[in-house]
Ligand SMILES: Cc1ncc(C[n+]2csc(CCOP(=O)(O)OP(=O)(O)O)c2C)c(N)n1
Ligand code: SF4
């Protein structure tokens with residue numbers, strides 16, 4: 001496929017995030033993914049809610065809609081169902097999607113509307129200057145939790161699965177290459193593709209994802225999952241994942257008689273959620289954090305079913321316009 | 336059995352069918368009103384559903400009613416008080432006791448008037464008529480259950496199924512009483528129970544038996560005849576306010592050549608609009624039952640952004656939830672229709688009852704300077720035209736429009752002369768031109784609307800949203816002066832809608848001593864009161880508003896001609912205060928009612944007469 005020029009996807013507006021904000025990298029990855037897939041700019045609609053990340057549409061050379069806080073899922077649902085030919089990208093934050101917009105988030109996933117939902121998880125409310133969010137770790141000290149939070153965070157992937165999601169991927173802002181690749185996977189997948197971006201907020205939550213980005217340690221601390229490939233990771237590709245009863249465990253290849261053949265093969269297309277859920281829930285230090293496409297299951301999607309149903313009904317009906325409807329059923333003449 | 340029967344000619348009759356939820360009163364009422372409409376009488380109907388969905392059988396809470404007013408003159412309301420009440424059980428009698436005319440007739444199923452049912456209906460005694468002070472009414476005690484069972488003996492049906500036909504026995508009695516033909520209902524049974532010929536037969540037999548019974552019993556010494564009304568020639572159908580609203584929305588989209596998208600969440604009394612639109616896949620309607628009202632309107636906004644005509648339908652509590660998103664439609668200047676079927680409030684209030692108390696919410700229930708057009712429908716059938724109007728204004732002026740109807744209009748029904756789509760003006764969406772440089776907030780001179788650029792169109796890529804935008808370019812802008820410019824432009828754009836709506840007109844006497852002012856769903860009652868007062872020789876006039884924001888341009892000129900103005904509305908004075916704010920130099924009297932019920936013509940006349948007499 002011929003690549004388009006990245007410049008086509010940029011608007012003329014100055015990008016206004018704090019210097020060093022992870023959002024810049026994600027923006028560039030989105031430009032690249034779109035250009036590499038050569039999606040015509042006029043066929044793209046980028047829809048967001050409110051938050052730092054939600055300023056995104058203004059920086060796109062595509063169609064864009066900056067909505068209201070929490071409602072990006074609903075607005076983008078309307079865009080896609082009304083105009084199913086569009087490639088719809090929903091941009092949302094951890095507050096936008098999981099606090100005020102939690103209801104719409106689970107329902108857009110449940111309906112499996114064909115769009116890419118990019119969730120910027122910086123575990124903080126950036127735009128309102130540093131209050132904790134539904135993904136902030138228990139005990140996080142923030143502007144609105146000076147003594148630490150006393151509530152459990154959501155794990156977004158787990159929510160996606162709970163809402164019967166069919167696609168979930170995780171990437172980290174610092175890895176533009178990975179972001180680009182996964183955004184392309186998300187776009188290719190028919191149905192709702194949820195991508196959690198681990199995003200650094202330099203101002204209010206600096207460094208929370210350093211453990212993944214650390215040059216020396218990152219290959220031990222994360223596993224980049226690929227469909228049909230063994231779940232192997234580590235600097236020396238000597239670690240892998242195996243099942244231990246109903247749980248996952250990390251093993252060392254070559255030790256205790258374990259060979260590459262014993263390592264689990266990733267099956268993103270498996271509809272059963274048990275292993276996907278276990279992968280989503282892996283945390284350091286015991287486990288590497290799972291990156292890449294964790295789940296990508298083919299399933300009918302809402303927008304398409306709507307079109308099909310309309311077509312089916314229209315093939316059978318004798319009512320083709322409003323005049324027909326008005327004169328259908330019980331009608332009488334006054335002479 | 337050649338009994339001599341006097342037939343008395345009447346101009347107008349109000350009948351109320353009432354019984355337990357399971358007694359089939361809605362069907363019975365609809366059958367009578369369809370027959371009456373078909374033979375050319377004018378009709379207006381109103382169902383009265385039980386407040387509780389599963390109230391225990393036989394209790395007052397479980398009574399379901401259907402009122403209809405039919406006549407040889409123009410009928411504008413379902414009537415205040417019933418000439419004939421059908422009560423299928425004691426609870427139905429109790430629930431409707433205060434709505435029977437002096438000298439009216441009550442027909443009961445005497446088989447249900449027993450100790451057990453008196454207790455369920457919480458009668459203190461076993462003398463329901465005395466207890467309710469109804470002894471002086473013309474009471475006809477017909478053993479309807481028994482006679483239905485006798486009629487259908489030998490059909491091989493269970494007693495339970497046999498008793499299902501007792502409503503048709505009752506309908507037969509009423510058909511006889513008003514000299515109405517049976518064939519329409521018989522054909523209806525045949526069609527409806529095509530696959531169950533036995534049921535069709537049983538209903539027909541019960542209907543005929545009721546008719547014959549009424550013709551033979553001494554209790555009904557005479558019957559009545561209502562002549563056809565002189566109504567305009569043409570094809571007619573029955574339509575309820577909610578269905579008319581749904582169809583008006585489709586009509587609006589069709590005349591604009593747009594796809595209709597509805598995003599809604601069910602809520603009484605608006606749900607039926609959503610249901611009707613979900614059924615209209617044949618006409619390509621995309622209906623989205625959202626997870627809540629906010630998602631409903633937000634999907635509609637997304638749909639409008641994407642080039643559909645987005646609409647959302649709700650009632651008061653839902654409108655409250657939609658407030659923030661209406662503001663989003665105001666600032667993004669997209670077409671959007673919000674239908675609000677008003678019910679009793681605040682909070683959950685009286686969900687099944689009617690009221691006009693969301694006016695201020697519709698006008699002002701949002702943050703910021705957030706002007707949206709507000710219009711109101713006045714009869715069940717004109718919900719069609721005002722839904723179409725809402726679409727026209729929303730699309731051509733690029734603005735959200737709130738259409739107010741109410742529980743009374745929504746559930747009420749009347750015969751409606753079927754319009755032709757070609758008679759409704761085309762709606763012209765102000766699409767941006769391909770090939771021209773697109774500036775999202777560049778305005779058209781006449782209406783001040785911006786242009787609509789639909790995603791999928793090459794070269795018109797742009798970004799809009801909830802943040803304030805620079806005029807013309809549409810870039811995000813915090814420039815103080817620009818905010819003022821944009822606020823004023825948004826206000827002026829909505830104000831200019833006044834140049835594209837009809838002027839306010841007056842019914843009645845130009846030189847009236849009293850001008851009655853109303854808006855929305857009270858039209859039928861106010862007009863009937865006006866006509867009756869004028870018949871009594873009073874000089875009165877009526878100004879009834881469909882267009883609330885902006886008001887018709889001639890509003891002040893009309894109002895200021897009259898010495899006395901009374902504003903009648905089903906709230907505590909919201910429209911009165913709105914007029915006071917707009918035209919403070921005039922003096923306004925008020926007549927308000929807030930009982931979840933429509934006005935009665937009787938109370939209106941009484942109060943207007945008092946005002947006329949006062950110095
Ligand atoms: C109805 C409403 N409530 C509250 C706000 C204030 N607000 C704006 S953004 C935000 C949180 C943003 O956090 P997140 O979604 O995580 O985005 P981020 O800024 O971190 O990218 C809040 C509380 C608002 N704009 N609207
Ligand atoms: S506050 Fe944080 S999330 Fe927001 S722009 Fe600055 S660095 Fe980025």
Ligand SMILES: [Mg+2]
Nearest residue numbers: 093094124125
């Ligand atoms: Mg955040």
